[in-house]
Amino acid sequence: xxxxxxxxxxxxxxxxxxxxxxxxxxxxxxxxxxxxxxxxxxxxxxxxxxxxxxxxxxxxxxxxxxxxxxxxxxxxxxxxxxxxxxxxxxxxxxxxxxxxxxxxxxxxxxxxxxxxxxxxxxxxxxxxxxxxxxxxxxxxxxxxxxxxxxxxxxxxxxxxxxxxxxxxxxxxxxxxxxxxxxxxxxxxxxxxxxxxxxxxxxxxxxxxxxxxxxxxxxxxxxxxxxxxxxxxxxxxxxxxxxxxxxxxxxxxxxxxxxxxxxxxxxxxxxxxxxxxxxxxxxxxxxxxxxxxxxxxxxxxxxxxxxxxxxxxxxxxxxxxxxxxxxxxxxxxxxxxxxxxxxxxxxxxxxxxxx
Amino acid sequence: xxxxxxxxxxxxxxxxxxxxxxxxxxxxxxxxxxxxxxxxxxxxxxxxxxxxxxxxxxxxxxxxxxxxxxxxxxxxxxxxxxxxxxxxxxxxxxxxxxxxxxxxxxxxxxxxxxxxxxxxxxxxxxxxxxxxxxxxxxxxxxxxxxxxxxxxxxxxxxxxxxxxxxxxxxxxxxxxxxxxxxxxxxxxxxxxxxxxxxxxxxxxxxxxxxxxxxxxxxxxxxxxxxxxxxxxxxxxxxxxxxxxxxxxxxxxxxxxxxxxxxxxxxxxxxxxxxxxxxxxxxxxxxxxxxxxxxxxxxxxxxxxxxxxxxxxxxxxxxxxxxxxxxxxxxxxxxxxxxxxxxxxxxxxxxxxxxxxxxxxxxxxxxxxxxxxxxxxxxxxxxxxxxxxxxxxxxxxxxxxxxxxxxxxxxxxxxxxxxxxxxxxxxxxxxxxxxxxxxxxxxxxxxxxxxxxxxxxxxxxxxxxxxxxxxxxxxxxxxxxxxxxxxxxxxxxxxxxxxxxxxxxxxxxxxxxxxxxxxxxxxxxxxxxxxxxxxxxxxxxxxxxx
Numbered sequence: 001x002x003x004x005x006x007x008x009x010x011x012x013x014x015x016x017x018x019x020x021x022x023x024x025x026x027x028x029x030x031x032x033x034x035x036x037x038x039x040x041x042x043x044x045x046x047x048x049x050x051x052x053x054x055x056x057x058x059x060x061x062x063x064x065x066x067x068x069x070x071x072x073x074x075x076x077x078x079x080x081x082x083x084x085x086x087x088x089x090x091x092x093x094x095x096x097x098x099x100x101x102x103x104x105x106x107x108x109x110x111x112x113x114x115x116x117x118x119x120x121x122x123x124x125x126x127x128x129x130x131x132x133x134x135x136x137x138x139x140x141x142x143x144x145x146x147x148x149x150x151x152x153x154x155x156x157x158x159x160x161x162x163x164x165x166x167x168x169x170x171x172x173x174x175x176x177x178x179x180x181x182x183x184x185x186x187x188x189x190x191x192x193x194x195x196x197x198x199x200x201x202x203x204x205x206x207x208x209x210x211x212x213x214x215x216x217x218x219x220x221x222x223x224x225x226x227x228x229x230x231x232x233x234x235x236x237x238x239x240x241x242x243x244x245x246x247x248x249x250x251x252x253x254x255x256x257x258x259x260x261x262x263x264x265x266x267x268x269x270x271x272x273x274x275x276x277x278x279x280x281x282x283x284x285x286x287x288x289x290x291x292x293x294x295x296x297x298x299x300x301x302x303x304x305x306x307x308x309x310x311x312x313x314x315x316x317x318x319x320x321x322x323x324x325x326x327x328x329x330x331x332x333x334x335x336x337x338x339x340x341x342x343x344x345x346x347x348x349x350x351x352x353x354x
Numbered sequence: 355x356x357x358x359x360x361x362x363x364x365x366x367x368x369x370x371x372x373x374x375x376x377x378x379x380x381x382x383x384x385x386x387x388x389x390x391x392x393x394x395x396x397x398x399x400x401x402x403x404x405x406x407x408x409x410x411x412x413x414x415x416x417x418x419x420x421x422x423x424x425x426x427x428x429x430x431x432x433x434x435x436x437x438x439x440x441x442x443x444x445x446x447x448x449x450x451x452x453x454x455x456x457x458x459x460x461x462x463x464x465x466x467x468x469x470x471x472x473x474x475x476x477x478x479x480x481x482x483x484x485x486x487x488x489x490x491x492x493x494x495x496x497x498x499x500x501x502x503x504x505x506x507x508x509x510x511x512x513x514x515x516x517x518x519x520x521x522x523x524x525x526x527x528x529x530x531x532x533x534x535x536x537x538x539x540x541x542x543x544x545x546x547x548x549x550x551x552x553x554x555x556x557x558x559x560x561x562x563x564x565x566x567x568x569x570x571x572x573x574x575x576x577x578x579x580x581x582x583x584x585x586x587x588x589x590x591x592x593x594x595x596x597x598x599x600x601x602x603x604x605x606x607x608x609x610x611x612x613x614x615x616x617x618x619x620x621x622x623x624x625x626x627x628x629x630x631x632x633x634x635x636x637x638x639x640x641x642x643x644x645x646x647x648x649x650x651x652x653x654x655x656x657x658x659x660x661x662x663x664x665x666x667x668x669x670x671x672x673x674x675x676x677x678x679x680x681x682x683x684x685x686x687x688x689x690x691x692x693x694x695x696x697x698x699x700x701x702x703x704x705x706x707x708x709x710x711x712x713x714x715x716x717x718x719x720x721x722x723x724x725x726x727x728x729x730x731x732x733x734x735x736x737x738x739x740x741x742x743x744x745x746x747x748x749x750x751x752x753x754x755x756x757x758x759x760x761x762x763x764x765x766x767x768x769x770x771x772x773x774x775x776x777x778x779x780x781x782x783x784x785x786x787x788x789x790x791x792x793x794x795x796x797x798x799x800x801x802x803x804x805x806x807x808x809x810x811x812x813x814x815x816x817x818x819x820x821x822x823x824x825x826x827x828x829x830x831x832x833x834x835x836x837x838x839x840x841x842x843x844x845x846x847x848x849x850x851x852x853x854x855x856x857x858x859x860x861x862x863x864x865x866x867x868x869x870x871x872x873x874x875x876x877x878x879x880x881x882x883x884x885x886x887x888x889x890x891x892x893x894x895x896x897x898x899x
Contacts, residue, residue: 222742229728232717238676239706239714240728241697 023292026338033338034331041323048321052328055316056309060198065312066305067200068270072097072279073304073311074207075262076286078214079135079255081295083149085218086251087231092138092153093259094283095160096131100260101267102164103130105172105183105274108190108267116189123190123268124206124261131260132253134160139252143245149252157283165276172274182275192269203265208301210258215297227251259283281329285311288336307332360424361385362550363409363519368418370404378404380574382418386519391541391551393565395558397594397803401574402554406521409552410442411435436462441517443508443525451497455479455507458496462511475514482510486543487536501528501662502536509540519550526560527800530661531831532864538564556803558590570594594804624688625649626792626823627673627704632682634668636847642668644847645682650792650823655814657838657855658827660867665847666827667709670794673825674706675699703791707798709827711774711781718770725769726751726784750787775802782813792823799833811837831860843867 035045056062076093083090107126111119138156141147168181176184194201218224230237230247237244266279285307292306293299314328368382378401386392396402408415411429420427422438429435435442449458456472459479476492483490488506496504505525512520526534541564544551555561561568562585569579570593577593628649636642643665650656658666671677672684675696684692686702694702708714716725727747769777778798785793795814799807814837817824828834834841838855843866850866 225724225727225742228720229717232719233714235714236717236728238696239674239708241695241700243695243697 019294022342023339026342027335029342030331030334030338033334037327037330038321038323041327043321043323048317048323051317051320052310052313054313055320056312062312062316064198064200065315066308067198067204069308069311070304071201071203071207071265071269072262072282073286073289073308074300075210075258075265076283077289077293077300077304078210078286078297079131079259079262079283080287080290081293081297081300082214082218082255082258083135083251084290084295085224085227085231086248087234088142088248088251089150090135090138090153090252090255091150091287092135092156092256092283093262093286094280095153095157096134096256096259097263097266097279097283098157098160098164099134100127100131100257100263101274101278102167102263103127103133103260104264105186105267108186109172109184112187112190114189119187119189120192120268124264127260127264127268128257129260131263132257133260135252135254135256135259136249139249139256142252143248149248161276161280164274168274168276174273180275183273185273186268190268191272192265194269199270201265201269203269206261206265210261211297211301214258218297223250259286262286285332288332291336292339359387361421362388362423364421364424365405365409366419366421368405368408368415368420370401370408370413370415377574379408379415382571382576384569384576384579386550386552388518388548388550389545390566391545391553391564393553393555393561393568394571395555395561395568395590395594396571397556397805400571402556402571403523404574405571406442406523406552406554409435410440410521436515436517439516439518441512441515441520443505443512443520443522449496449504449507452495454493454495455490455499455510456492458507459492459511459514462515478514479510482513486510486540488540502530502533505529505537517549519552520544521552521554523554524556525553526555526557528662530829530867534560558587558804561585561590562587591804623651623653625651625685626687627691628685629669629672630683630685632672632684633680634672634677635680636665636668641680642677642847643672643679646847646849648842648849648852650825652791652821652823653818654839655818655824655826655837657834657841658825658844659831659834659841659863660827660844662829664844664867666796666844668847669844670706670708670796670825670827673699673792673794674704700788703789704794705785705788705790705792706794707778707782707785707796708794709796709800711778712770715781716769716777719768721766722769722772722780723747723751723766725780726787728784750784753787775806778802779806779809782810786813786817789820790817790822792825793817794825794827796827797829798826799828799830807833831863835860 031049035049038045038048056066076097079093079096080090104123104127108119108123111122114122134156135153138147138149138152141152142149165181168183172183174180174182174184192202192206216224218228226237226242227247227250229240230242230244234244237247262282263279266282267274271278286304289300289304289307292303310328310331314325314331317323317328318325363384363386365382365384368379368384369377370379371377382401382405384392384394384405394402394405404413407413409420409429411431411434414428414430420429427438429438429440432442450461456476456479460472460475463475479490479492483506486506486509488510490503490506490510496507499507505528509520525537529537541551541553545566553561553565562582565582567579567581568585568590570577570590572594580589629646632643632646633641634643646665646669648656648669658669660666668677672679675691675694675698679692682692683690684694686694686699691699691702706715715728717728723744727742727744769780772780782798793814795810798810798814802810811833814824814826818839826834826838835855835858841853841855841858841863842849843851843853843863845867851863
């Protein structure tokens with residue numbers, strides 16, 4: 001006769017019960033795998049990691065770059081997290097950012113005669129609306145004909161890039177650009193102020209305010225409650241008379257709007273004009289940050305910061321370790337896989353079902 | 355060597371505690387012999403399912419041992435359980451709807467790992483089916499089969515996986531009344547083949563009709579095991595509820611005593627809701643409702659009898675604006691509501707307790723309190739779009755807990771930690787707090803214990819007494835007849851007969867439900883006599899085309 005032993009979970013499992021510890025474990029796994037890849041490339045991983053952290057956290061320039069990068073990461077993470085509350089997958093922050101940058105540029109150039117206190121809000125709203133429009137296209141396709149938004153947002157990313165290209169090569173091309181594809185520069189009144197001499201800018205405040213607003217919306221308003229109902233159980237939402245399609249559209253409009261705001265910030269605060277390649281890749285990093293944060297607004301801030309550190313460090317990596325800066329994208333992808341894999345990881349016992 | 359026959363399965367001292375300190379099983383000792391049906395009877399949440407899941411390898415017990423054929427075993431996983439010959443026929447079937455019968459069986463049969471010999475497997479399925487008197491078409495797709503036939507596929511599946519003991523978890527809950535007898539015959543056949551059957555149920559009548567031995571489980575403990583010959587309804591009730599708090603015997607809930615058995619309040623009033631020749635799609639694009647005409651008057655309970663899938667769901671969807679009719683008219687209070695949104699129906703006073711409240715009416719991950727605010731567009735919503743008046747919700751909750759004896763640990767617990775029965779009660783309470791004018795009650799007594807059923811009946815009667823119209827859908831004919839004022843029988847999306855419940859003849863209704871009765875020829879045969887003179891209210895007797 002065998003007495004079944006009580007299912008005492010070993011120490012490691014109890015450690016995994018904490019969300020933060022689980023996160024650290026997955027970062028460790030991703031870091032180890034990336035180290036293996038670096039070894040295969042003939043690079044000493046310890047040197048590479050040292051380069052990443054020295055380049056990002058080692059001096060004040062690195063710090064200010066992190067503050068510049070974290071802004072679009074946070075806003076693009078919101079663009080994924082808000083629709084996620086409704087059970088939708090928005091992979092389109094990339095394109096929504098582009099359209100937001102385009103509409104913000106149009107507004108900045110059209111109203112360039114106005115004073116900053118009037119002009120900046122107009123540019124901000126224009127950027128938000130541009131992103132909202134692009135997100136709204138996918139939202140309308142979902143709530144109407146039922147087209148899967150994960151696919152439509154992804155495809156619309158490419159369309160958005162081409163639209164921006166056509167403007168920078170055409171209507172919006174700076175006559176003084178010697179045929180380079182970019183818009184005329186923004187007037188100073190259309191540019192977000194920076195902090196002192198650094199490149200860090202007021203967009204950071206917008207991003208943090210956006211986090212607060214989204215948290216309030218989701219947790220303190222009836223709309224947020226109803227959004228979470230739609231995301232949690234669409235059938236129950238329908239049965240309680242909620243217009244599910246309308247909420248899906250609103251979710252994509254708002255999410256796209258925040259990505260559009262990121263685009264506005266990139267042209268207004270960082271570049272000062274519209275040109276191809278602005279903000280490319282930020283949408284996907286934001287998506288990753290949202291996943292890492294479990295779509296929780298306040299968890300987005302640390303996750304976006306972590307990814308900003310890696311992204312800034314990656315730029316240094318190219319110089320010091322002589323591997324392409326884009327190789328940190330591999331690290332980011334590994335982090336995503338590790339996080340997904342450890343969400344249900346258990347080291348003892350076999351099946352845990354209710 | 356002992357001379358007593360060795361049990362096929364012996365459980366000794368099984369204890370299982372869930373996180374949070376809920377003791378689901380405590381010191382359970384149980385024997386199952388080959389060739390017997392051992393029924394496990396208990397209320398909801400008594401620990402029946404937990405015990406069986408332990409046996410099947412879903413959970414590991416905290417303490418205790420399992421012996422198969424006298425040999426101690428540890429069952430870590432369902433795969434291992436299967437290898438040891440434990441077969442489980444689940445309450446909600448584990449079949450893949452888009453695959454055929456053969457393909458589903460192939461998943462469970464050990465010797466079909468790489469290459470799938472469909473022809474051979476189909477032959478084996480037919481062979482087993484024939485032995486048990488089933489007619490199973492191996493090439494049929496699962497979604498095309500009725501729940502009863504799906505259950506047969508489950509049984510064939512476990513038998514072909516060489517199960518020696520079969521666990522049936524609430525098998526009758528998906529069956530039409532006449533299918534239940536078929537299941538008992540399967541039990542007899544399994545016994546004759548020397549297999550052991552564990553039959554989990556909360557229905558006493560079923561236990562008494564087919565079990566050889568009966569074990570009663572109460573709050574995680576065994577309160578007694580007896581042979582069928584020793585068991586009577588009375589001593590089983592005493593075992594379940596204890597001597598002092600036996601439930602009110604059927605038929606005399608408090609509400610019934612104060613109300614006329616057959617409410618006459620509705621007669622003469624205009625109907626609250628009326629369907630005229632309504633055609634509506636089902637989920638597969640066919641016609642789920644075919645020319646249905648129906649009226650429900652305030653103060654009446656209209657019972658819907660029918661085999662599951664006869665159009666009951668579509669009917670409820672139409673009455674809630676979840677499904678737009680393809681043709682026909684819906685009237686609410688005499689106003690054309692054919693194109694109303696769900697919100698408009700809710701505002702007009704329609705409330706619903708769906709067939710599966712856990713899946714369709716609550717949001718997992720949200721607290722009980724948050725779930726109670728759902729769908730309430732009057733009480734809980736503050737003016738404007740900001741905020742929800744959680745105090746109003748809390749207030750409603752306090753009232754409801756008192757009225758329906760909800761035992762909720764805490765208000766802020768996630769709703770998914772409640773048992774299915776408690777979720778249903780919660781949804782009932784939520785819907786009733788809106789003071790509905792039409793209550794759609796779908797299978798409200800399915801899967802709940804005797805106490806619960808009595809409470810549900812009382813609630814429906816109270817609704818009627820307050821002047822609400824009640825659409826009551828159930829698979830239990832006796833319950834339908836007992837509670838309803840009128841009875842409508844649905845078959846294949848049509849209402850084939852409507853009659854006063856008091857005059858309904860159960861066997862005739864059973865035949866109508868399965869399409870077995872001859873189309874109603876308007877001649878004074880005995881059967882039609884039962885139907886025709888009994889009609890009250892806006893008469894709708896349909897002769898099937």
